[in-house]
Structure formats: C-alpha cells, structure tokens
Amino acid sequence: MAAEIRTFPCLSDNFGYLIHDGATNATASIDAPEAGPIIAALDREGWTLTDILITHHHGDHVGGVAELKQKYGCRVVAPHDKSTKIAHADLRVANGDVVKVGSLLARVLETPGHTLDHISYVFDGEKALFAADTLFSIGCGRVFEGSYPMMWDSLLKLRALPDDFRLYCGHEYTASNVKFALTVEPDNAALQARAEEVKRLRADNKPTIPSLLGEEKKANVFLRADDPAVAIKLHMKGATAVDVFRELRERKNKS
Numbered sequence: 001m002a003a004e005i006r007t008f009p010c011l012s013d014n015f016g017y018l019i020h021d022g023a024t025n026a027t028a029s030i031d032a033p034e035a036g037p038i039i040a041a042l043d044r045e046g047w048t049l050t051d052i053l054i055t056h057h058h059g060d061h062v063g064g065v066a067e068l069k070q071k072y073g074c075r076v077v078a079p080h081d082k083s084t085k086i087a088h089a090d091l092r093v094a095n096g097d098v099v100k101v102g103s104l105l106a107r108v109l110e111t112p113g114h115t116l117d118h119i120s121y122v123f124d125g126e127k128a129l130f131a132a133d134t135l136f137s138i139g140c141g142r143v144f145e146g147s148y149p150m151m152w153d154s155l156l157k158l159r160a161l162p163d164d165f166r167l168y169c170g171h172e173y174t175a176s177n178v179k180f181a182l183t184v185e186p187d188n189a190a191l192q193a194r195a196e197e198v199k200r201l202r203a204d205n206k207p208t209i210p211s212l213l214g215e216e217k218k219a220n221v222f223l224r225a226d227d228p229a230v231a232i233k234l235h236m237k238g239a240t241a242v243d244v245f246r247e248l249r250e251r252k253n254k255s
Helices: 033-043 065-072 148-159 174-184 187-202 213-219 228-233 241-254
Strands: 004-010 014-021 024-028 049-053 075-079 091-093 098-102 106-109 119-123 128-132 166-169
Touching: 004 033, 014 033, 014 166, 024 098, 024 106, 033 065, 049 065, 049 098, 098 187, 106 148, 148 213, 148 241, 166 213, 174 241, 187 213, 228 241
Parallel strands: 024 049, 049 075, 075 091, 128 166
Antiparallel strands: 004 014, 014 024, 098 106, 106 119, 119 128
C-alpha cells in the first residue's frame, strides 16, 4: 500500500506535512510548526499521529511538538546535535541512520548550514525528500549558524538524489525565490517555465510544493553554483563554487 502525503499551511508561510503508511496506520508529521493545523489535518484523514520527525531546532519547526506529544503520545525524532536543546526528543538520529514510520523507511542526511543541527529526511521508497530549510524550490535557506562551504556541501548532498524525487521544503517562498533567480538568469527556460507555473498556482491559492528535483536542478541557480555559466552571469569567471554560492546567497539576502 503506497504512502500518502498531505501538505497544508502552518503559521504565516510554513508548510505542514503528514506522511501516512496505510499498511500499519503509522503517521508522521515532518516538523511541527504549530499543533492546530496538524491536528485538523489528522482529523480530516482519520489518522493518528505516531511520530514527529524534526529537521532542526528553530521555533517555527518545533513550536507544536509539546501539544502534539501530550495529545498523541507520539515519538519525537530529532537531530543528534544536542548543542541546542529540543524538548521531548525520544530518539536522536545522525547521518545515515534510518527511521521507521510503520513500514516506511526514512534515511537521515545531515544538511547543516542554515543551522548546525539541520537534517533532511529521505524516503527512498516514496521518492520524497523533506529538506525543510536547507533547500527550497528555486532557493535555499539562509546561512545562520554554519558556513558557506558547509551549506554548499549540504546542497550537493541533496542534488545527488535522483531527478524523480519530489522536494518538500519548509516554507512557501517560491514566488520570492523566482523573482530573485530571474535577476541572475533571465534567459533560463526551465526557470521561466517554473515562474509561469508558480504564478498560476499562487493565483489559485495553491501550494507550489512539491516540486521535482530534476526540475530544481535545471531552474534553481543555488544548485548550480559550480556551473561556469552561472559564475559568468555574476561576473565571477573562474571563481570557486563556494564563492559563487556565497555571492548568490548574499545577493538574495539583500533582495
């Protein structure tokens, strides 16, 4: 029985995600921005929360954990990095660990940069990547706690996943990301196509997520900082991929 994934808004621009295993009725929430929308989604589906898979410690990703833990007694899975405390964590996981949600298997990738403890969850059987605030559609997270080399390395880990994987990210930032990306690559046909798609989706108040990783590799300039053509666009011919990535992210910070 195939897994079911539900996407819904939380807070001002966060995504809430549930992944449900029909074979065992196990259901995981990827992060917990706030409890209310997650409980409402569970009630709509008739599902019971068994797990919360946390990607990093920021408040807009863990704010609902306490209430959900109290209501459902669910297991809370969190990054192994204990430099920042995550309340109610039952299991700590590191790179290469596998988390079971019923019969579903989530592989853990350490993807630091946005925060030092950031991890992503890869459901290989479902071809689903939950990348939270490391990789966005047509963008990437700000580098708050890590370094630019660290963040670039994390993006390379995600870029190495197959093209037919779907990206589920932490925020509805796609329209803003498209606007910035077009200032760098106005002639990118894949980006232009994504821009039109995003315009249609947002006009209908629909989420821009998930997106196909293969399409992100063509349209998301942050995933192509090692492409000489991108360096030339930035007047940085011959620069290292990390330096190009830093320039892109710092320009986006100011946009």
